[in-house]
Amino acid sequence: MTREPTGDRTLRADARRNRDRVLRTAQQVFAAEGLGISLDEIARRAGVGPGTVHRHFPTKEALYLAVSIDQIKRLVTQAEALAKTNDPEALFTLLSLMMASGAENATVKSALAATEFDLRIAAPDVAADLTRHVAGLLDRAHTVGAVRADLSVGEVMALVAGAFAAIRHAGAETSPDRSAHISQLILDGLRPR
Template identity: 65%
Template sequence: MNQPPPEPISPPAAPVRGRELRADARRNRERVVAAAQQLFATEGLGVSLDEVARRAGVGPGTVHRHFPTKEALYLAVSIDQIAQLVAEASTLTATDDPAALFTLLSRMIANGIENILVKSALSAIGFDLRTAAPELAHTLTAHVETLLARARTADLARDDVTPREIMALIAGALHAAAYAGEPSPSHLGAIILDGLRPQVR
């Protein structure tokens, strides 16, 4: 029996001295995070905070005020990516598409590979996004559980896999990507997702 879809949640906002950011400060922060994500993915982690500020169209002081260290910016980029995946998952859960599970997982794998440098840097310094953004991680897993139940009802997914195992497979895909060097996200995703489909005996 399909579970009811979880309620969508908003991405976390950075507090300023216990208060929510003003609208203009929030917009600046979002621009910085978006610019950083693009620069880290295309030019690597050696990009300076000043270059991030230039690409975002804000002053260096704005970046340093929101993100006093590179690690703080890495974490913000990763949390923002999870928030975007949660939004996509919410949209897919609201549809009737029985194959939506595979659409979401393909996106999760592609997103993870695209941001593999940032995720590896966070892992190296001991950050775990499941504890850094537990509500987002829980909601994403809940969407996977709902979509998995739907796929099973349509005989599109095997009966002996759990949502936790699926999330572990996605995490494993990132390690596989790092090992392979520069794999094709679509090819790597196809290999992993084929294992979730019912096996022909």
């Protein structure tokens, strides 16, 4: 006979689900409406009490950081799936996903930059994991000749960061078509001549 978990396990699972719900809601609200939404309003939209949000995220900056880290973790999961394929275009797929995620979360990333948060410092393991996956896919792309031979992982990561700035400069954060076009222009520059 299997028993349902009780006590702390249930609370931890519930707390994890509530935290995930708050993160998803916050990401959507910040992307659609900006950063002016209060933590209490995010709680209401997530269907949890204000205390739940404040317990997990005592400040808006903590929530911004958590949203950004969560996005990177999701990109790592997608990178892991792409690494298991034999697709020579997997690097371009991942970079497109990274640029779209960055465009969608440009407001949050700007807020973090303004408070001098650096994700590479705040979440070094997650950031390094994503870079490691980009490096692996870049190596595969080099092997099959899908990218320029002189391209390094550091340059790829710099170009992704530059794409965020280009999308923001063009005011294309809220236009998936325009941000995808800008991203594609950058990605085309990675291909062999």
